[in-house]
Amino acid sequence: MDIGSALITGMTLTDVQKAEVRATMDAYATAYRTKDFQEMMAIFSPEISGFGSGPDEVIENRQDFIRQIRRDMSQATVLAVDFSDTKIAGDGTVAWVTTRSSITFTAGESPAQIMHGRSTMVLKNTGSRWSIEQIHFSMPYGEQSAGQSFPGV
Template identity: 35%
Template sequence: MTLNTKTTQEIKAVIDEYLRLYNAKDERGVLALFSKNIAGFGTAKDEIVTNHSQLRMLIHSDLNPANAIRLGITVLTMGGEGPVAWVTGLCTFGGSIGGNRIHMDGRMTAVLANHGGRWLFEQVHFSVPG
């Protein structure tokens, strides 16, 4: 299902805001973009999220001051129906973790829902093919 121009712009704005906040290490800001019922997966085997509390722990770890991670997302497809939208994209992770330089090319999918005029992530899945 194709999104109208307004909804497409709104979803892109949420993704841009997520990237801005994540790269600025704004933990509260990042968490505010996610539904209380968030579910999903990160890139590591143990990164499983079934609620907002688990997401908070994962984001807190990612945004650790000792880490210098930069995230980029290139949207490949967007679709939706009514108050639900989905996104498929490619992502890059770069920077350092614990003093070790990293670079990973990944994939992401996300589902967002409109909550009274505000789009929030309901489901996310980041993966690194290998």
């Protein structure tokens, strides 16, 4: 089944569509790692929104996204982006993803470090490809103990 034929609403994602969504995620990981700005622009929607892990990493529009990606690319060399424990669901025109994420990087002369986080994404089937419409990357709050819903409890 090609992407265009999946524009029927009310259906769950097929295995083929889930593989297409995963391929988009993998293309994003590769573009991020290789600092391929043009590919990033092709993968992400013009209406992209989301959050990164930093307090100022708020993406409300395409310009915010461009600024964030350029900042990321200027501050570190990404060695790997990995997704694990990935769950992909949807209805044929929209897919939603939850996944654990890890980013291995170096900054300046520092040794490689790994950011372990969690990501969510919403993707839209455009008829010819999947476009990332919304993204969120966060890391667990270090001051909150396992088994507790709030820090300090």
